[in-house]
Amino acid sequence: DAGVTQSPTHLIKTRGQQVTLRCSPKSGHDTVSWYQQALGQGPQFIFQYYEEEERQRGNFPDRFSGHQFPNYSSELNVNALLLGDSALYLCASSPGQGVFGYTFGSGTRLTVV
Amino acid sequence: GQQLNQSPQSMFIQEGEDVSMNCTSSSIFNTWLWYKQDPGEGPVLLIALYKAGELTSNGRLTAQFGITRKDSFLNISASIPSDVGIYFCAGQYPNTDKLIFGTGTRLQVFP
Numbered sequence: 001d002a003g004v005t006q007s008p009t010h011l012i013k014t015r016g017q018q019v020t021l022r023c024s025p026k027s028g029h030d031t032v033s034w035y036q037q038a039l040g041q042g043p044q045f046i047f048q049y050y051e052e053e054e055r056q057r058g059n060f061p062d063r064f065s066g067h068q069f070p071n072y073s074s075e076l077n078v079n080a081l082l083l084g085d086s087a088l089y090l091c092a093s094s095p096g097q098g099v100f101g102y103t104f105g106s107g108t109r110l111t112v113v
Numbered sequence: 114g115q116q117l118n119q120s121p122q123s124m125f126i127q128e129g130e131d132v133s134m135n136c137t138s139s140s141i142f143n144t145w146l147w148y149k150q151d152p153g154e155g156p157v158l159l160i161a162l163y164k165a166g167e168l169t170s171n172g173r174l175t176a177q178f179g180i181t182r183k184d185s186f187l188n189i190s191a192s193i194p195s196d197v198g199i200y201f202c203a204g205q206y207p208n209t210d211k212l213i214f215g216t217g218t219r220l221q222v223f224p
Contacts, residue, residue, distance in 0.1 A: 004155070012179065031210075041217075042117075045211045058212055093210070099212060103158075104148075106153065106155050
């Protein structure tokens with residue numbers, strides 16, 4: 001039973017570019033949450049998707065947007081990349097809303113140069 | 114961004130010793146969670162606490178949900194080399210699914 005799968009594992013982008021990160025939730029999970037983890041810090045909540053809609057959002061600018069597909073997979077898009085966007089981006093899935101059964105993926109390491 | 118106060122920041126201990134770390138918040142939480150993160154991996158859940166005063170064990174790990182709902186601690190008994198990693202606490206606000214993470218405790222275990 002595959003857990004949460006994220007792609008790509010690493011990528012390098014130039015300041016000002018746009019990036020799309022992908023997440024496939026664990027089997028049986030229908031809710032996806034995204035977190036940003038800067039080096040040496042704990043993860044910070046970006047937003048959560050459930051039933052293909054953004055349900056909750058953290059303190060991130062509109063440059064951060066997302067989408068959830070009918071198969072529950074999700075994308076995180078970041079526009080106009082800044083150097084400060086360099087971080088590990090984590091996806092977590094859960095069965096329904098709530099943190100019970102929250103499972104994290106291994107993340108995508110984004111470096112902005 | 115907001116983070117919980119977690120201490121100590123790092124610990125260097127000898128194999129077999131016990132470890133204790135704690136987390137405090139200015140806000141009340143419904144749920145406290147403790148995670149371990151290895152390099153290049155996502156956080157893995159160790160223990161979940163859902164009720165104030167709750168004391169829960171998972172093998173050599175024991176965690177408690179503070180009575181005030183603003184703090185939690187994690188104890189690891191008889192540490193072993195594979196306990197090495199970064200430990201994070203996380204709290205869930207009432208009526209949201211957002212987790213607020215602590216600043217992390219880096220644990221090193223020497224043989």
